[in-house]
Amino acid sequence: MRRLDIMGWIAIVGLTLAAGCGEAEHDARASSGGAGGAGSASAAKPPLFGEGPPPAVGAAAQAAELYRGACAGCHGERGGGDGAMAGALTPRPTRFADAAWQAAATDETIAKAIVEGGAAVGKSAAMPARGDLAAQPELLGELVKLVRGFGGR
């Protein structure tokens, strides 16, 4: 868990710096709260700036939480393209477990689809854009890794 803790801090520091630039502030605030469910991971973190324990958990845990809440409903808990809403969509949500899809996709196109939506990469416009993640590269990177992790098994 130590590595996740460090990653989390990097994310927080990065977000703080991004927020200092102005426009990213709202998104950074909105995403750093509310990511519960991994309480034990944050218990041992030392305060960095003397402001008490940080609100966010590691970026990987945050990505898993985000996936469950915002992606699994279409793409499925395990990336099988079989979420509760999948049957209502044509084309169906991408099955991340598909080795051929994994081989054809690049980390860049995956990230672009997530941030700009399906239409931006020539896929279904039913795939929603998450523009807020553009300001959170650490979290976006972990989300791409998570999508990759569903493949090749």
Ligand code: HEC
């Ligand atoms: C409303 C349903 C829905 C939700 C919610 C959704 N997706 Fe999708 N997603 C789709 C559909 C539909 C496609 C496109 C399938 C196609 O055109 O072949 C897609 C495609 C993708 C692709 C493939 C892009 C490519 O280049 O092949 C990725 C990656 C992806 N989604 C990631 C995510 C992630 C991560 C989330 C959560 C942040 C998410 N999606 C949320 C429906 C959804």
